[in-house]
Amino acid sequence: MSFTLKIKDQVEERVIDGDLTIKDLLDELDLSSETMVSKKNGEIVIEEETIEDGDEIEFIQIIYGG
């Protein structure tokens, strides 16, 4: 099973190995949920949302330092 991950202009296909939530993915990428909004297939979702085969996941950074 795989899904598409989009962050800014970068798009990549990733393989799911077992159950994966948005929070798991953020942790894996060392991204903070405090600074990101997550979308699944174009809709905003909370970090408990499960990622499924064929999903398009987008992380939008809304908070920048400085």
Place this chain on the structure above:
Amino acid sequence: MESCTKCGNPNVIIKRKASGQALCKDCFIESIEKKVKQTIKKEKFLEKGDKVLVALSGGKDSVVTLEILNSYVKRYIIELCAVTIDEGIAGYRDEGVEIAKAHAERLGIPHKVVSFKESFGIDLDEIMETEGHRGSCTYCGVFRRWIINRAAREFGATKIATGHNLDDETQAILMNYLEGNMENLAKIGPKTESNSEMFTVKIKPLREIPEKEIGLYAIAKGLDIHFAGCPYAQESFRMEISNILKDLSKDHPTIMYSTLRGFDKIRQALRQELAHDYEYDRCERCGEPSSNRLCRACTFLEELGK
């Protein structure tokens, strides 16, 4: 999965740790607008007939400020105008300026873009190439305030609205307290209260909304936003405080609200004890209000040989 605490919609976009609420998109948008309007009412930010200048960078805070204040324009309570400042930061500022222009045009709001270059004869990129400069944020803050104050007078604005959010306010409170800078601490508040008529009153409609929720609101509403970090942003004391507050908020989700609420309770006492009204005169060089011979902007410009 939880459903919306208010309407039962299963598509929840936020779980607020501070209140335990889970909200769907529509209920979240409504809750933000309601909260901002409560702040505006509580702090008596707006009077019928006000002309409010929004300092519009194209970032989430200023665009959301403009969007929510526009609901008062639709009800014929206030007029809006906006100014966008082009500091002259290559590869960063242009996108924000274009987004700001598009929002002003979409809402039919009089808008002007003012650059550091046209105002001061030097832009931020050039300043950062000079030897012994004071750091980007020092110039940026002072020069932006100069332009915003002047733009407010040119537009005939009665108020200036900025996008300061809950995170900004609590950071400022903690920073000034921890540094023992009590005079600056006493100046923090929902609106500036200078006795001088040379300054336009500044208001902060978003001061009770966490930064993250402003970003979420902007995305939920489908607003075009300039999401990008300033290339000159650097490690600063503010950033350290911001990180401490974010860490604390994980286990103490109400910490920023309580910091602000507690501060608001002692604010008047602090002002009485510590704030003193400066005697304002005109800056000899530019004519803007200043308590010294030269205002800070002109002091910096003389240092820069401008």
